[in-house]
Amino acid sequence: MRWSPLARSEYRTVLTSKGAWILALLVVLWGFRPTYAGWDAVGRNITIGYIQIGVDLFLPIGALLLSYQSLIGERTTGSIKFLLGLPLTRTQVLFGKTTGRFVGVGTAIVAATLVLAGIGLLEHGTFGLLPFLGTLVATLLLASAMVAVGVFVSTVTRRTVTAATGVFAYFFVTLFWSRIVTSLYTAVTGIPVNPYDAPASGPLFLALRLTPDGAYNVLTNWFLDVGNSTELFHIVYTKLAPGVSVNAFVVEAAFDGGGPWYLHPALSLVVLLVWVVVPVALARRVFNRGDAL
């Protein structure tokens, strides 16, 4: 493809940056936390849980930071004038950028995943291959969603400061997502939300799982078979254990039976795909319109 040299160049930019390897290191260091709750929840599959823990916290912000400069950076230095002079359509420029950054971030995160898997293998022995592969796919999907958001931010802003503000705005909104959703829910319906005993509301639970990291946790919890929730796997397990009270939103704890159909964990795959497709489509629209400088 015409844009593969550009994608290769972006890939190299990511992998020669310190950021990519700091991200991988943080995922490993933060992810590896053997706990009794974790062991009780999934046994040897706790190794896969380590991946969930590390990725959930660090991949979204890491991937954003590794991609939000992709276009705005070239605008700032002026190298965009070479980029736009190449025989590529603006759409191809975006695809090359997004693909290259994704492959770079993906390589670093797969490396981190394999290190965690290796540590787990030595510490606890073999783990389930299918849940591991499922988690790996979900991790790559989360990475591509975050790169898509990062490139989108880079495309629609004209200044690095604005782009960086956008990245942190995204980060804080998703960090406090459950608080935002529950406050809105209470404001609209008048029903207070007690996370220790959440109301059996389908829309409330659906809203909670619409962020990329929320969808990622739902998917990986499904692969680990601990329950249907956006929380980390050992918290879900603890919530569902008899006689324990935890402030976590878990579908099985709130609903009798599985809850409404749209809370099925498989649909979180769709949520992640939407987070890949929509930012890319919007970025393409903006970038194709008007002046590119």
Next chain:
Amino acid sequence: MSSSEPAIEANAVTKEYDDVHAVDNLDLTVERGETYGFLGPNGAGKSTTIGLLLDYLRPTSGTVRVLGRDPRRDIVEVHDRVGVLPDRFGLYEGRSARQHVAFVAETKRDDDDPAVLLERVGLGDAVDDDAGDFSRGMEQRLALAMALVGDPELLVLDEPFSGLDPHGVRRVREIVHEENQRGATVFFSSHVLGQVELVCDRIGVLHEGQLVAEGTLDELRNRTASPDDATMEDVFVELTDARIDDEGERR
């Protein structure tokens, strides 16, 4: 056949920013095989015009054709056949000169040897050096090497002499001449008058977004008070000053 069409053709092109006309109803034709000097003071709209030719920017009104094609719709084909040396560009830090040229060559699917092109612009001994450490003049040479990839039919050079020492200036002039001999059309902008008169077949003078004069150096000289010994500088100052006076009176 598109090859009989002009290399550059702009019809009634206007580019507005807010209420400012950066380019104002510009008609411009550059024939194949010409070396055309696009002359004007800073802020005259030269780089904006070049941006419009390359689809970096989109005109508010009017049409642009490059090598007989629409630079927006046929951007891949147009850019494949055009070499660009932009104005006020930045290089990729941490990448060597060779990597810069190879990146363009790979995208253009051309098998030019980056080392040969770099030798040609006088960077033969800096092929594998980090372009982030280059001086202004070396950056300019590297950008020219990137523009030369694939023997383009049209070279668009925006202020190619800026930041160059006299050796560099001479080298660029020689390269422009060689490329033109090969059959390429060369379109370059400059506010360095002496260079334009040494290199160009035809000159267009841009002032406040409008083409105020066009022709060979002799034709432009004849429009001034003392045509015989007028330098390019006299012509330039007179043409652009006249406009400023006109406007002063109008106000």
